[in-house]
Amino acid sequence: MTDLTRQFAFLDEADKLKSVIRSNCLIDLSRQENSAEHSWHLALFALVLAPDAGPEVDINKAILMLLLHDIVEIDAGDHPIHETHDWAQVAANEQRAADRIYGLLPEKTGTYFRETWAEFEARETPTARFAKMLDHIQPVFQTVAPQAPINWHRDIAKETLSTGRASWLREAWPDLWRYANAMTQDTLTDTQKSSDTGKRLAFLLEADQLKTVLRATPISDNSRRENSGEHSWHIALYAPVLADQAGQGVDIHRVTQMLLLHDLVEIDAGDAPIHGDYDPAEQEAKEQAAADRLFGLLPEPQAQNLRALWDEFEAAETPDAIFGKSIDRVQxxxxxxxxGGGSWKDYNVTMDQIDSRVGHKVARGAPDVWNFIRQRTKAWFDVQS
Structure with missing residues (x-):
């Protein structure tokens, strides 16, 4: 079995995380969240709140931890904190899940991912503690952010902050804890909102809307269309999994960050399917306006820096952006x-169109990946003809 076979076996398996449903809801209260889009949002939290992390925290590793942290739920399931569980049994189930799922990867990558997940779970390093703090408090923000939060959800958020699993942030990250507590009590001040922390959280809570943007492509079990939040998680995961396929000079950490951000503009501009009928100039204008608004929520110079990272990805001229664009087309x-065909059937897509619209973009940054994927794609189309 080749490394690429094993890498894509893992990435295909990871798609199942999009069907693991959590107890908390999206901010618009339209539905419950799944663990894939939750993992994307947490990784984005790590990137945006990096200025508060401290020099001892490795932000890139924290992002990887949060991309990986819930993958074990594919086998072990989610366990809401307000329910009673046998936590020893949960831990044993998750260990078995980690062995199986990370074991799908080539040995070197699988071992590193497994160790990174274990480090996160142990919460003993500064990086793991930073990632755990976000995992413990982010659901509080999401729960109390709606204009009219569900009362019993708000009660759980209050308990989580006061005596529950996020209470340790009162000492470990007091500024963030106070902000969350003020939100649960409806006592947030204008001074808090206008602070750098307030601006970052405004951006992060606005980003929740990406989970409601539907793409043309279905999830792998064809049960529904994929949303752009869970897509961003999956694509961001592609970067470290396929790091060995990156060309010379590619910084895989920057690629991962680009992919966390790349579809945020769809909150305002919507998704534009590659095989769909739309005006590219009009879509680009919408996306530029969206980038102005969304990144403008952040404090300077962070707004400028993250906007520049998004612009670099869109231009696809640097080694990092070229590789990022390549793997974005593969998933x-x-x-x-x-x-079973998904959006290809909706748009009557042919193999020639795949080659012309997708193939050269993938081959530009990841030629071996395209050779591998094209064989699979061609075989699929051959069966259909």
Whole structure:
């Protein structure tokens, strides 16, 4: 079995995390959240709140921890904190899940991911503590952010902050704890809102809307269309998994950050399917306006820095952006094949169109990946003809 076979076996398996449902809701209260989009949002929290992390925290590793941390739920399931569980049994189930799922990868990558997940769970290093703090408090923000939060959800958030699993942030991260507590009590001041922390949280809570933007591509089991939040998680995970396929000079950490951010503009501009009928100039204008608004929520110079990272990805001229764009084009191919054609059937897509619209973009930054994926794609189309 080749490394690429094992890498894509893992990435295909990871798609199942999009079907693991959590107890908390999206901010618009339209539905419950799934663990894939939750993992994306947490990784974005790490990137945006990095200025508060301290010099001893490795932000790039914290992002990887949060991309990986809930993958074990594919086998072990989610366990809401307000319910009673046998936590020893949960831990044993998650250990078995980690062995199986990370064991799908090539040995070196699988071992590193497994160790990174274990470090997160142990919460003994500064990086793991930073990531755990976000995992413990982010659901509080999401729960109390709606204009009219569900009362019993708000009660759980209050308990989580006062005596529950996020209470340790009162000492470990007092500024963030006070902000969350003020939100739960409806006592947030204008001074807090206008602070750097307030601006960062405004951006992060606005980002929740990406979970409601639907793409043309279905998830692999073809049960529904994928949303852009869970897509961003999956694509951000692609970067470290396929790091060995990156060209010379590619910084895989910057690629991962680009992919966390790359679809945020769809909150305002919507998704534009590659095989769909739309005006590219009009879509670009919408996305530029969206980038102005969304990144403008952040404090300077962070707003400028993250906007520049998004602009670099869109331009696709640097080694990092070229590789990021390449792997962004791969994931929909695999999902459409797994779903029996997916959006290809909706748009009457042919193999020639795949080659012309997708192939050269993938081959530009990851030629071996394209050779591998094209064989699978061509075989699928051959069966259909």
């Amino acid at each position: 929909p191919l695999l999902q459409n094949m797994a779903a």
